[in-house]
Amino acid sequence: MPLELERLVGDVKWAKAHRFPARELRAMLRRLVAEAPEGSEERRFARVELATMLLESEPWLAARMASDALRCRPDEQTYSLLGIAHTLLGHYRSAMRAHRRALELGPSSAEHEHNLGHLLDVAFNRPLSALPHLRRAFRGMPDEPEVASSLAHALVRLGRIDEAERLLTNAFVGDRERARTTVAGWLSNSSA
Numbered sequence: 001m002p003l004e005l006e007r008l009v010g011d012v013k014w015a016k017a018h019r020f021p022a023r024e025l026r027a028m029l030r031r032l033v034a035e036a037p038e039g040s041e042e043r044r045f046a047r048v049e050l051a052t053m054l055l056e057s058e059p060w061l062a063a064r065m066a067s068d069a070l071r072c073r074p075d076e077q078t079y080s081l082l083g084i085a086h087t088l089l090g091h092y093r094s095a096m097r098a099h100r101r102a103l104e105l106g107p108s109s110a111e112h113e114h115n116l117g118h119l120l121d122v123a124f125n126r127p128l129s130a131l132p133h134l135r136r137a138f139r140g141m142p143d144e145p146e147v148a149s150s151l152a153h154a155l156v157r158l159g160r161i162d163e164a165e166r167l168l169t170n171a172f173v174g175d176r177e178r179a180r181t182t183v184a185g186w187l188s189n190s191s192a
Contacts, residue, residue, distance in 0.1 A: 110140025
């Protein structure tokens, strides 16, 4: 790796470690993308980092950056990132393909199971198909309230109210009333 490129990568890693403001870090990453050779690991690194930073504010650009990085070297985390970007854009079929690919590359990842299961339940109205993914995600991340909520949501949609309430009560540290209110909200919402 040329010295200038090595310095840029080092600067980006140092800036990340020292929590530089996002604006400055984005500028450094854009410079690295511009200066690193196409197909290089340095350019791929910069694209993945940029995609991660831009995911919430600019999901279209994040998806493009992730896609570019995947052309260099496919990996599960970048596919997951692409799936989330497509979900935010409302491109659910593309999101499902990306999440399935992430799960193929990382079959033991509870995070990938959760992303795919939640998408199947909410975007595709397929809670029964989502259930095995969400159960595996919950087994892998039993202390993660978001995962427990996703599993409970699918259970509610399948009419398994008591099971969903027990799951949420545990996730909400014994707050049975909050669990019941959450389930009632899902039941009153026509998309639940």
